[in-house]
Amino acid sequence: MKFECDIDFAAGYKSQQQISRVLSEQWFGVNGYCLACESDQLFPTPANTQASDFSCRNCEQIYELKAFRIKPKNRLVDGAYSAMISRIKSGSAPTLLLLERTDSWRIQGLTAVHHLFLTPEIIEMRKPLSSMARRAGWVGCNIRLDTIGPDAQISLVSSGVPVDRRIVREKFQEFERLKNIPVRQRGWTTFTLGIIRNLQCTEFSLNDVYLRERAFATAYPNNHNVRAKIRQQLQVLRDLGYLEFHGYGQYRLLI
Numbered sequence: 684m685k686f687e688c689d690i691d692f693a694a695g696y697k698s699q700q701q702i703s704r705v706l707s708e709q710w711f712g713v714n715g716y717c718l719a720c721e722s723d724q725l726f727p728t729p730a731n732t733q734a735s736d737f738s739c740r741n742c743e744q745i746y747e748l749k750a751f752r753i754k755p756k757n758r759l760v761d762g763a764y765s766a767m768i769s770r771i772k773s774g775s776a777p778t779l780l781l782l783e784r785t786d787s788w789r790i791q792g793l794t795a796v797h798h799l800f801l802t803p804e805i806i807e808m809r810k811p812l813s814s815m816a817r818r819a820g821w822v823g824c825n826i827r828l829d830t831i832g833p834d835a836q837i838s839l840v841s842s843g844v845p846v847d848r849r850i851v852r853e854k855f856q857e858f859e860r861l862k863n864i865p866v867r868q869r870g871w872t873t874f875t876l877g878i879i880r881n882l883q884c885t886e887f888s889l890n891d892v893y894l895r896e897r898a899f900a901t902a903y904p905n906n907h908n909v910r911a912k913i914r915q916q917l918q919v920l921r922d923l924g925y926l927e928f929h930g931y932g933q934y935r936l937l938i
């Protein structure tokens with residue numbers, strides 16, 4: 684994997700946005716690979732395809748590439764709100780690839796946000812563009828990265844060093860099991876997993892999760908029986924093979 688971008692490809696482009704797009708796509712086209720299968724080549728999708736920049740011809744996994752000097756921690760600005768929601772509901776949300784680079788276009792980081800962690804709950808509607816705007820009334824969205832658990836974010840390059848792609852693919856596959864959970868319920872499952880991960884210990888009790896009840900209530904203000912929902916989600920996570928029940932309200936995280 685080569686980490687210097689070839690800035691000659693940006694010759695003739697003036698806007699920073701275009702330069703960023705051209706250089707990041709060029710770099711990723713050469714160095715990117717599929718996380719969902721063994722294919723080491725991804726192909727750019729036609730320029731007018733909404734929110735999908737690369738795809739795998741072997742397994743049809745789709746990827747949306749975004750480049751940053753420093754990637755955002757909380758809100759990731761994305762395209763049209765309605766398009767993203769319908770893609771999530773139809774099971775065709777892209778895996779996001781967040782590329783970080785230096786001022787001189789050396790690649791520092793590449794993080795994938797697993798597509799099955801994109802649920803309607805984490806997509807925030809932005810204010811419609813004002814009547815003065817060229818696309819008046821258009822509604823974009825933010826992806827709330829701060830509400831996605833750490834498992835959703837898979838490192839491919841960290842501090843300028845590549846992670847073994849076998850490890851990257853294993854981690855990606857581990858979460859493909861979430862496909863078995865219908866999208867309208869999956870937000871609860873991924874949120875619960877995020878809460879457990881943030882306990883930062885492999886063994887924990889039901890009470891440890893109950894202590895985070897307020898976080899669940901804030902995320903799901905319309906649910907009035909959060910504890911029952913927590914117990915249900917622990918069962919879901921167990922059935923997915925992510926947790927083991929040890930009896931007497933004791934659990935072990937297996938991933």
Ligand SMILES: [Zn+2]
Nearest residue numbers: 717720739742
């Ligand atoms: Zn593939």
